[in-house]
Amino acid sequence: MAPIARLAMAVLLFSATFINAAPTATTADNDAHIAGYSRAVSAAAPGVKLVYKCTVPNTVAMTFDDGPFEYTADLVKLFNSKNAKATFFINGQNNGKITDYAGAVKQAYASGHQIASHTWDHGDLTTMNAKQINAEMDKLDVAIKKIIGVSPTYMRPPFGNINDLVTKTVGARYTIVIWSQDTNDWRHENDWKSSLKVYQDKIKKANGKGGEIVLQHETIKLTAQELTKRAIDYVQKNGWKLVTVGECLGKDKATWYRK
Ligand SMILES: [Zn+2]
Incomplete structure (x- = not known):
């Protein structure tokens, strides 16, 4: 390979790695933290694998x-x-x-x-010790089990905030799911069209075959009432299958929960 081509390839590979890694925190992300919504901060403990994308082709996992x-x-x-x-x-x-x-x-x-x-009450796990982190997880597991008879094995840390201790503590018992595409719906609560554009532009461009895990918030009225139906139609029109995170990772339903 010619040196220039090799350099281009290296840059491409580097960019791809970088894009797939957690986005870096910014000032706006700190606002997100205050607003109580999501940002993603990196640094998993060694050996703990975080989920950013689907592995099954032609799937999109909408997460709320x-x-x-x-x-x-x-x-x-x-x-x-x-x-x-x-x-x-x-x-x-x-x-x-939840009740x-x-x-x-x-x-x-x-x-x-x-x-x-x-988690139980959406606290920032990176400010907690292992005992507190486990308590956040256990308390919600018990509440969910009371309702559906099982508790989840998949989790997403509030604000996407993780550190070595969080990933080590939580990763031992749960699949930790971040996201590959953020609608940023909380940043423009009254502008669902901007969120839809994430599907039309970024998600389409990122991979015509789908494979994306998309973040939005079910607590935002226009996300629930305007964005979602259009996003579903858009995804289906493109021939991508809307599945759960478990399915988009090719995992059997029995593994999404524990008794
Ligand atoms: Zn949240």
């Missing part, structure tokens, strides 16, 4: 954080009507209390959507 909330039940109905699946990274108490939306959580589970953990 921070529920359950007042829109959960309608979202489940919407996905069911489109013959599509979603993943809900839920809290015990955040915008809503107030137990019916919606049960319906989501019964319909084959994936229920995953987003």
